[in-house]
Amino acid sequence: MTAFFALTTSxxxxxxxxxxxxxxxxxxxxxxxxxxxxxxxxVLGVIVVATGGWSEAGPRLWFAVxxxxxxxxxxxxxxxxLALGPMGVVSPLATLSVAVPVxxxxxxxxxxxxxQVAGIAVAVTGVVLAGGPQLRGAPVQRRAILLTxxxxxxxxxxxxxITEASTTVTGLFLALFVQRLTSVATGGxxxxxxxxxxxxxxxxxxxxxxxxxxxxxxxxxxVAANGTYSVAAQHGPVTVAAVLASLYPVVTxxxxxxxxxxxxxxxxxxxxxxxxxxxxxxxxx
Numbered sequence: 697m698t699a700f701f702a703l704t705t706s707x708x709x710x711x712x713x714x715x716x717x718x719x720x721x722x723x724x725x726x727x728x729x730x731x732x733x734x735x736x737x738x739v740l741g742v743i744v745v746a747t748g749g750w751s752e753a754g755p756r757l758w759f760a761v762x763x764x765x766x767x768x769x770x771x772x773x774x775x776x777x778l779a780l781g782p783m784g785v786v787s788p789l790a791t792l793s794v795a796v797p798v799x800x801x802x803x804x805x806x807x808x809x810x811x812q813v814a815g816i817a818v819a820v821t822g823v824v825l826a827g828g829p830q831l832r833g834a835p836v837q838r839r840a841i842l843l844t845x846x847x848x849x850x851x852x853x854x855x856x857x858i859t860e861a862s863t864t865v866t867g868l869f870l871a872l873f874v875q876r877l878t879s880v881a882t883g884g885x886x887x888x889x890x891x892x893x894x895x896x897x898x899x900x901x902x903x904x905x906x907x908x909x910x911x912x913x914x915x916x917x918x919v920a921a922n923g924t925y926s927v928a929a930q931h932g933p934v935t936v937a938a939v940l941a942s943l944y945p946v947v948t949x950x951x952x953x954x955x956x957x958x959x960x961x962x963x964x965x966x967x968x969x970x971x972x973x974x975x976x977x978x979x980x981x
Contacts (some may be wrong), residue, residue, distance in 0.1 A: 697927075697928075697931045697934065698928045698929075698931050698932025698933065698937050698940075699928075699932075699936070700923040700926040701924045701925070701928035701931070701937075701938075702924075702925065702936070702937045702938075702940035702941045703890075703940055703941075703943070703975070704921075704924045704928075705921045705924045705925040705928060705938065705940075705941040705944070706725070706915045706941055706942070706943040706944045706946070706947055707944075707947055708918070708920050708921035708944075709917070709918070709921040709922065709941070709944035709947070710873045710943075710944035710945070710946065710947020710948045710950075710951060711913075711947060711948075711951060712913075712914050712915055712917035712921065712946045713944060713945075714915045714947075714948045714951040714952060714955075715910055715913055715914040715917070716728060716732070718728075718910075718949075719732075719907060719910060719911065719914065720775065721906065722897050722899055722907070723901075723903075723904070723907070724890075724895070724896060724897060724898070724908035725771075725772065725775040726772065726883060726886055726887040726890055726896055726897075727887065727898065728843060728920065729768060729771055729772070729879075729883045729912065730880060730883040730884050730887050731911050731915075732775070732875075732911045732912070732914040732915035732918070733768075733876050733879045733880050733918075734915070735881060735908070735911055735912040735915045735916070736876050736878055736915030736916050736918065736919045737873060737877050737879075737880065737915075739874035739912075739916060739919075740869060740872055740873040740876055740919060741873055743869050743873075744869050744870050744873045746866075746955045747869055748866060749866045749867065749869045749870035749873070750870065751866070752864060752866050752867035752870050753788075753864065753870065756860065756861055756862060756863075756867070756871070757861065757874050758861040759857045759858070759861040759869070759871070760857070760858070760870075760871040760874040760875040760878070761871070761874060761875070761878050762853075762857050762860065763853070763854045763857040763858050763875045763878075763922075764874065764875040764876065764877065764878025764879045764881075764882065765878055765879075765882055766825075766849065766850045766853045766854050766885075767854050767861045767875070767879050767882075768879050768882045768883040768886065769846070769850050769882075770846070770847045770848075770849075770850025770851045770853075770854065771847070771850075772848040772883075773843045773844070773846040773850065773887065774790060774843070774844070774847035774851075776843050777790075777840045777841075777844040777847060780839060780840035780843070788959055790818070790844055790847055790848050790851070791823045791824055791848070791942055791945060792845070792848040792852075792978045793847075793848040793849070793851035793855065793942065794852065794855075794938050794939055794942040795848075795849075795852060796819060796849065796852025796853055796855060796856055796936070797852055797855040797856045797859075797929070797934050797935075797937075797938035798816070798919070798935045798938050798939065800825075800856045800934060801933060801934030801935040801938070802935065804934070805913065806933050806934060808933060808934050808935050808936065811977055812933075812935070812936060813974070814977055815936075815939070815974045815977030816935065816936075816939045816974070817974070818970055818971075818973050818974035818977060819939050819940070819942075819943065819970070819971050819973075819974025819975060819977075820939060820942070820974070821967075821970055821972070821974075822943075822946070822966075822967045822968065822969070822970030822971030822972070822974055823942055823943055823945055823946060823967065823971055824967065825963050825964065825966055825967025825970060830970060851918035854922070855925065855929075855938055855941070857935075858871070858872075858875070858922050858925065858926050859901050859925070859926050859929040859930060861874075861875070861926070862926065863930070868923055868926055868927075871926075872919050872922055872923055875922070876915075876919060921941075921944075925937065925941050928940070928941065939974070940975060943971050943975065946967070946968050946971050949964055949968065950968070
């Protein structure tokens with residue numbers, strides 16, 4: 697069950713990142729984040745009311761609030777790092793996020809078996825290579841490295857916090873709703889400050905209402921990924937769930953190959969293969 701839900705998380709996050717990447721080519725990243733998360737919060741609000749999720753309110757929701765604060769900071773840092781580039785350095789370096797939940801799992805006493813340790817090593821190596829690391833070329837700005845490390849720490853923190861936010865299905869819906877409300881409030885504040893400094897909130901052509909379904913998909917896929925990861929981590933070792941969930945860059949690369957006809961570099965294809973081998977070792981270990 698852990699492997700199934702963790703791999704589902706990778707699929708959902710990979711598709712959400714792919715969709716978000718396309719949308720940020722047409723609109724400011726902050727606007728994409730706020731609108732997509734807002735749509736997801738609206739849907740979650742309906743689900744919480746329908747399932748009576750408010751009855752699950754308790755101290756654990758503070759973990760959801762913390763995750764909601766960390767998420768936008770990580771996303772914005774990641775987008776800014778990508779803008780500074782090069783992507784071949786930023787994208788693989790962001791996969792260091794897996795170190796946070798894995799470290800938490802080890803701290804709490806989890807001890808993966810030898811086969812699982814091998815699977816973790818192979819899978820993480822595969823994910824880094826699948827990002828197409830840039831091994832030569834111009835020096836990378838220190839700010840880009842710093843922002844990427846901030847993003848990785850933020851993503852990893854969300855991984856760790858969301859597993860602590862609930863213990864039941866209805867409680868999970870409420871936790872995800874609170875997380876999204878916090879994300880919208882944080883992102884919305886950042887967007888307002890950005891506009892006050894003169895940055896545009898919308899593209900020159902105005903808001904594209906036809907993009908609403910895509911924005912909704914990105915927001916809901918991200919929410920669903922948080923939910924499936926929480927289930928995966930609660931039903932098995934966090935060290936295994938976190939590594940399998942971190943395979944989303946492979947999904948993003950394959951989506952770009954399938955929908956945009958982007959060709960995978962040899963190093964990316966090799967990375968995808970290693971990630972698959974690592975997944976099999978983790979699932980069978």
